[in-house]
Amino acid sequence: MNQFDLTTILPITILTVWACVLLLVDLFIPKTRKGITALLSALGLAATLGFTLSQIGMEDSGFNGMVALDGFSTFVNALLLVSGLLGVALAYGYVKRMGIERGEYYTLLLFSVVGMMLMAQATDLIVVFLALELLSIPLYVLAAFSRPKTDSEEAGLKYFLLGAFSSGFLVYGIALIFGATQSTNIFAIVESASTSTSNLLLTIGAALLLIGFGFKVAAVPFHMWTPDVYQGAPTAVTAFMSSGAKIAGFAALLRVFATAFPAIATDMTDVLWVLSAATMIVGNVVAIAQTDIKRLLAYSSIAHAGYILMVFVPYGNENVVATSVAAGLFYLVSYAFTNFGAWGVVIALEKKEGKGLALNDYAGLSKRHPALAAAMAVFMLSLIGLPPTIGLIGKIYLFRAVIDAGFVWLAIIGVLTSLVSAFYYLRVIVVMYMKDGEPTAEREPWLDMTTAVTALVTVIVSFVPQFLFAWASDAVLKLF
Amino acid sequence: MNLSLTLLTFSPLIGILVLLFMSGNNRNTMRWTALITSLVTFGVSILVFTMFNASNPDLQLVEKYNWITVAGWNIQYHLGVDGLSILLILLTTFLTPISILSTWTAVEERVKEYMIFFLLLEIGMNGVFLAQDLFLFYIFWEFTLVPMYFIIGIWGGPRRIYAAIKFFLYTMAGSILMLLAILWLGVNGGTFSLPELIAQGGIPSNIQWWLFLAFAAAFAIKVPMWPLHSWLPDAHVEAPTAGSVILAGVLLKLGTYGFVRFNLPLFPEAAVRAAPWIALLATIGIIYGAAVSYAQADIKKLVAYSSVSHLGFVMLGLFALNPEGIAGAILQMINHGISTGALFLLVGMIYEQTHTREFKVYGGLWKITPVFGTIFLIVALSSMGLPGLNGFVGEFTILLGAWGAGQNGVFYWGNVWFAAISALGVIMAAVYILYMFQKMFLGPQGEIVDEVKKHGHAIRDLNWREIVTVVPLLIFIFWIGLYPAPFFDIMAPAVDKLVAMMPLP
Numbered sequence: 001m002n003q004f005d006l007t008t009i010l011p012i013t014i015l016t017v018w019a020c021v022l023l024l025v026d027l028f029i030p031k032t033r034k035g036i037t038a039l040l041s042a043l044g045l046a047a048t049l050g051f052t053l054s055q056i057g058m059e060d061s062g063f064n065g066m067v068a069l070d071g072f073s074t075f076v077n078a079l080l081l082v083s084g085l086l087g088v089a090l091a092y093g094y095v096k097r098m099g100i101e102r103g104e105y106y107t108l109l110l111f112s113v114v115g116m117m118l119m120a121q122a123t124d125l126i127v128v129f130l131a132l133e134l135l136s137i138p139l140y141v142l143a144a145f146s147r148p149k150t151d152s153e154e155a156g157l158k159y160f161l162l163g164a165f166s167s168g169f170l171v172y173g174i175a176l177i178f179g180a181t182q183s184t185n186i187f188a189i190v191e192s193a194s195t196s197t198s199n200l201l202l203t204i205g206a207a208l209l210l211i212g213f214g215f216k217v218a219a220v221p222f223h224m225w226t227p228d229v230y231q232g233a234p235t236a237v238t239a240f241m242s243s244g245a246k247i248a249g250f251a252a253l254l255r256v257f258a259t260a261f262p263a264i265a266t267d268m269t270d271v272l273w274v275l276s277a278a279t280m281i282v283g284n285v286v287a288i289a290q291t292d293i294k295r296l297l298a299y300s301s302i303a304h305a306g307y308i309l310m311v312f313v314p315y316g317n318e319n320v321v322a323t324s325v326a327a328g329l330f331y332l333v334s335y336a337f338t339n340f341g342a343w344g345v346v347i348a349l350e351k352k353e354g355k356g357l358a359l360n361d362y363a364g365l366s367k368r369h370p371a372l373a374a375a376m377a378v379f380m381l382s383l384i385g386l387p388p389t390i391g392l393i394g395k396i397y398l399f400r401a402v403i404d405a406g407f408v409w410l411a412i413i414g415v416l417t418s419l420v421s422a423f424y425y426l427r428v429i430v431v432m433y434m435k436d437g438e439p440t441a442e443r444e445p446w447l448d449m450t451t452a453v454t455a456l457v458t459v460i461v462s463f464v465p466q467f468l469f470a471w472a473s474d475a476v477l478k479l480f
Numbered sequence: 481m482n483l484s485l486t487l488l489t490f491s492p493l494i495g496i497l498v499l500l501f502m503s504g505n506n507r508n509t510m511r512w513t514a515l516i517t518s519l520v521t522f523g524v525s526i527l528v529f530t531m532f533n534a535s536n537p538d539l540q541l542v543e544k545y546n547w548i549t550v551a552g553w554n555i556q557y558h559l560g561v562d563g564l565s566i567l568l569i570l571l572t573t574f575l576t577p578i579s580i581l582s583t584w585t586a587v588e589e590r591v592k593e594y595m596i597f598f599l600l601l602e603i604g605m606n607g608v609f610l611a612q613d614l615f616l617f618y619i620f621w622e623f624t625l626v627p628m629y630f631i632i633g634i635w636g637g638p639r640r641i642y643a644a645i646k647f648f649l650y651t652m653a654g655s656i657l658m659l660l661a662i663l664w665l666g667v668n669g670g671t672f673s674l675p676e677l678i679a680q681g682g683i684p685s686n687i688q689w690w691l692f693l694a695f696a697a698a699f700a701i702k703v704p705m706w707p708l709h710s711w712l713p714d715a716h717v718e719a720p721t722a723g724s725v726i727l728a729g730v731l732l733k734l735g736t737y738g739f740v741r742f743n744l745p746l747f748p749e750a751a752v753r754a755a756p757w758i759a760l761l762a763t764i765g766i767i768y769g770a771a772v773s774y775a776q777a778d779i780k781k782l783v784a785y786s787s788v789s790h791l792g793f794v795m796l797g798l799f800a801l802n803p804e805g806i807a808g809a810i811l812q813m814i815n816h817g818i819s820t821g822a823l824f825l826l827v828g829m830i831y832e833q834t835h836t837r838e839f840k841v842y843g844g845l846w847k848i849t850p851v852f853g854t855i856f857l858i859v860a861l862s863s864m865g866l867p868g869l870n871g872f873v874g875e876f877t878i879l880l881g882a883w884g885a886g887q888n889g890v891f892y893w894g895n896v897w898f899a900a901i902s903a904l905g906v907i908m909a910a911v912y913i914l915y916m917f918q919k920m921f922l923g924p925q926g927e928i929v930d931e932v933k934k935h936g937h938a939i940r941d942l943n944w945r946e947i948v949t950v951v952p953l954l955i956f957i958f959w960i961g962l963y964p965a966p967f968f969d970i971m972a973p974a975v976d977k978l979v980a981m982m983p984l985p
Contacts, residue, residue: 323551323552326551366593367590370593381626386622386623386625386626387619387620387622387623387626388619388623392619392622396615396659396663399659399660399663400663400666400667403660403663403664403667404667408660408664411660411663412657412660415656415657415659415660416656418656419649419652419653419656422648422649422652423645423649426629426645426648429633430633430641430644430645433630433633433634434633434634434640434641434644465548466547466548466549466550466553469548469550469551469553470550470551472551473550473551473552
């Protein structure tokens with residue numbers, strides 16, 4: 001280990017140390033003033049974000065090729081840290097209101113972000129696994145954070161059991177890949193795979209890896225846990241989980257598949273095609289039947305995993321892989337902001353004991369809280385993919401990459417499922433704007449700010465997406 | 481730097497910003513703000529018209545700036561106007577203040593949001609007619625959906641939610657297929673700029689055919705062409721009056737305009753190949769729309785189905801692919817916007833008093849409301865194509881074009897039958913329009929007159945505001961009917977240029 005090794009993981013180190021210190025500091029913060037912990041954790045995230053941004057343009061690899069610092073990791077880390085900040089802002093008032101304000105909440109969130117960031121930087125499958133556990137275990141605890149509420153405990157346990165199960169697949173996959181290539185380092189895997197003649201073992205290993213990640217990003221048919229966990233977990237946790245874990249999972253998938261497995265692309269492309277199409281179809285179709293906003297957004301989150309999966313399909317095609325990965329990165333940004341905003345509105349309307357989560361509780365929102373309803377309408381339009389929102393730009397970018405690669409039918413499935421999704425997202429707007437009711441909403445400053453910021457980003461970036469486009473496509477330049 | 485088209489497109493934004501910061505219940509201030517904004521926009525469009533050179537067939541007042549030109553994208557902020565779109569722009573900016581004026585007393589709830597959505601809609605419509613970059617066009621195109629959805633869904637009739645969602649999903653179903661075609665063009669052509677793509681040409685004919693169909697899906701639903709029209713009666717019946725006016729007046733034209741602007745020049749071979757098929761659907765639409773109109777018991781539904789019939793004429797004219805047909809079709813777009821817009825306005829005015837649109841309760845209104853009756857008669861006659869009024873000019877030119885296309889083989893298997901059968905549509909229009917007029921205004925006094933009296937006030941004739949609302953439309957009904965030459969002159973060079981691109985048999 002030398003000093004250069006440390007610079008590669010500088011932001012991760014800072015955040016880890018900060019989280020450990022916070023764990024101790026929290027002991028001395030009185031129970032009634034846990035807001036200080038939230039503030040401190042936000043400071044830590046913001047400082048780390050600053051360091052991450054200062055690393056833009058740096059290219060390095062550390063710990064004998066175990067982790068990499070490159071444009072890709074910087075982009076993803078920045079997004080993860082922003083997600084962390086939004087997660088803290090959403091949680092601040094929510095945990096207080098729900099009577100679950102405990103300092104560990106924020107520490108666990110920080111540790112989870114550390115795991116996610118490590119995931120984006122990992123270039124060795126062992127590190128990928130470590131990072132996955134580091135991001136997941138705090139999330140299991142957070143999902144059960146509303147104890148002794150049974151729903152929340154059930155969510156935590158379910159998430160834990162299925163998460164552990166999927167980790168099994170992942171480890172087994174890594175073992176098989178090691179068997180096939182004598183290495184767990186993705187660069188070594190590439191070399192070994194390109195020279196060997198039979199790739200059967202490698203293919204099976206990669207498939208198992210895909211299953212493991214499939215659980216994390218909630219791709220069909222590994223999505224069964226998602227609605228229950230998203231519904232049972234405290235809403236602020238769900239918001240963070242649905243964005244953060246997805247970003248990290250996709251980041252690892254993008255790096256591992258795009259760099260390590262081009263040799264078996266012909267086998268995997270069909271699998272990924274089916275996975276993506278199935279996820280889009282099931283997620284969107286099942287969402288139609290939901291009447292609980294948390295479950296609706298959970299299925300919506302599954303559906304969006306399907307859209308992002310589209311970018312993997314052409315990963316073996318050298319000409320388009322860079323564009324499609326960049327499209328995936330941009331879509332993750334657009335999804336993260338939209339998704340956080342939508343969950344923010346859900347949090348504003350949620351009452352104790354799980355009240356205020358039915359779709360009908362949103363009736364008349366546009367009259368009582370016009371700004372909140374307008375924000376939610378923006379998020380829904382963005383999730384459908386309509387102007388003037390970032391969601392449309394993201395989807396167009398994705399579809400272009402897929403068409404560029406020649407998978408026109410996948411693009412057609414993509415747009416048709418978007419049409420299906422319009423039906424249930426519009427229903428939210430219908431209830432808010434066209435039905436009468438007397439909803440009440442909490443107006444906490446941090447929550448309002450989060451909703452406002454995400455809504456503004458959702459709209460404004462759609463007019464000037466070129467900066468993010470440029471950043472995303474620069475980020476993937478050195479990846480291949 | 482010429483920013484006149486940007487100014488034209490986005491000038492409603494000023495009103496929106498003002499409205500956003502208005503609070504409380506001063507509904508009249510809000511109405512005036514919206515009205516003045518839309519009048520200013522109309523003024524800007526007149527200004528644009530004075531700068532427009534009608535003898536030039538090309539795009540004018542072009543604004544072209546790089547928008548997204550990174551990461552392999554080549555998207556420009558590219559606006560321009562030519563003879564095909566200038567009249568439609570004027571129609572849009574002309575109808576918007578009229579519709580706002582028509583809702584003065586009809587909309588009492590949530591006036592602020594209503595006006596904001598209306599002005600947003602105007603931005604979207606202007607943008608669609610001016611955008612010369614496919615990407616930009618798509619954004620404006622999809623954007624028009626959102627405010628209209630809210631206008632129907634919030635301020636509409638009893639089944640408004642159903643109608644709004646149906647409208648939204650139908651339109652979106654078509655446009656997402658167009659999106660894929662746009663992306664295909666952008667990826668393979670390296671640009672989204674319409675003039676550049678047209679100049680490049682050279683799309684293999686089998687692919688051209690699929691792209692043509694994808695674009696046509698979006699536009700045909702919007703027109704709407706038979707058999708994709710079923711959203712229209714619902715949307716029209718449930719929409720508030722101003723919504724119906726804009727829907728019939730402008731939004732349907734987005735579809736027919738799309739065919740002229742995109743399908744014909746981008747995919748000329750496919751357009752020629754599709755011509756008889758589109759003409760067949762158009763002819764069916766003309767006859768079907770007219771027949772179904774006659775069977776309606778609801779005034780708004782009758783007018784809605786008559787739109788299906790009238791827009792069939794427009795489609796028939798467009799795909800005649802000769803100057804008469806296309807020029808007639810563009811003029812007929814304007815005519816339909818004026819006449820049907822006026823019909824919806826008038827229906828809205830009587831509905832505001834009676835709260836019913838059923839024919840059977842009306843009757844003998846002529847005696848009570850002579851001014852209303854006279855105006856209604858003029859508009860009805862214009863809609864059925866009486867010589868001397870605007871409808872006749874458009875339909876006659878279209879039939880001329882369709883007859884020519886039948887003779888010179890553009891409708892290669894249809895021959896002149898399309899023109900001959902479509903001409904029946906004009907007669908059928910006379911039947912259902914006069915039937916409506918007779919049921920409402922002639923005969924014994926209908927029960928609605930007493931019904932309204934029971935509530936303490938009699939049915940009154942039009943007031944000054946309502947007259948001001950319709951008179952501008954009447955002027956154009958006569959102007960186009962008696963002296964259409966200036967209108968044809970404006971579009972002739974651009975139409976000739978378009979026709980010259982067609983590889984006709």
